[in-house]
Amino acid sequence: MITFDDVSLSFGRHELFKNISLELRGGKIIAVTGANGAGKSTFLKLAGKIIRPDSGEVKFPADKKIAVVAPEMKIYDNLTAIENLKFFAELRGKNLSAENILELGERVGLNLETFGNVRVENFSTGMRQRLKFAILLSVDADIWLLDEPTANLDDAGREKFFQAIQAAKFDKIILLATNDRAEVDICDEIIQLPF
């Protein structure tokens, strides 16, 4: 469970969140929606303790691990897809076998038999996004923070993503910042911003 305890955050004179208290429970996908500038991405960053509030506190157990798919969270262009996957998995104490890697690729619709040894700098935006999902699936995180995750995906990619996220939600807290109707439709709960 992620707890927001009287959290406030401002950017200059713009007060984005004021005295927010809420609890986010696991086992479901929670959509965070709102107009541009409403603070969807910032809410996700607060939830993951990536940024600190001006006052109040965000709490979750210290042993819970976070994974993020967001436009500003880049992967290494100079590494191949497999090197990226292995690197991030190793950081979380996992060694991926060749079999694991191919299976991850299949789950996100990225042919790693063909593209596994290609440097990411040669990937299209959609392929990079699929690789980010593969990393997300490989690192065994307890909290997923997904910021407009299917923005660059084709229909097949979106379908793969929806399947993966539905299958994974039962033991995780999944926050999904979006204004996309299809993404909102797969969520179990909606947080509408501003509060």
Add this chain to the structure above:
Amino acid sequence: MKLFSSRFKQVVAILRKDFLIGMRQRATFAAMMMFALTATASLSLSTGGAFVEPKFLAALLWVVIFFAASAGIAGTFDDEATAGTLPTLKLYADAQAILFGKMIYVFLSLVALTIFILPIFLILFDEPTENFLLLFTTIFLGLIGLAAAGTLTAALTTSATVKGGLFPILLFPVTLPIFLPAISLTEISFTSAAFDMSSLIMIAAFDSILITASSILYDYL
């Protein structure tokens, strides 16, 4: 023990990743090597084969290493910040693992730089070295301190707008307590004079202080 083992694996993973990227980009290595080569060649040509005092030569060697290192170390964190990978790295890896992974990478890069430039320097200045063991030990300890201070300074200047100029300005005073005894010991290694062990101990002690201080301060960046 489990935490240490997990951090150690992260350090190894970050080190391996940095080497892979460093070998593929080569620009940073090339900049360091070319600076060292150009500076050494220019200094050698300007002396025109005349005798140069060992003390002056020792200082020149460390000046070349310092500025060549500055050209490479400054981008340690900045390259990741520019590429947008630093937030991802910080999310998945422990802060101390990032610091030590980068620090070891910087140290090994400096060792490679010194292996490249030291023989050229000694040949061009026609300097007969009397005590190689002392020279190598001094350089080894000096590079540890330079790597520790350089890595922390690189992390500090990542968000600065004029990092290119700021980096050597911030790094120099921090590394001065290492350079002074290192220059003195390098001079002794060029001659057959007796050396005082306390200078080596002083560099090693300052290395320890820099590594510890970097480790403590990095958590607050």
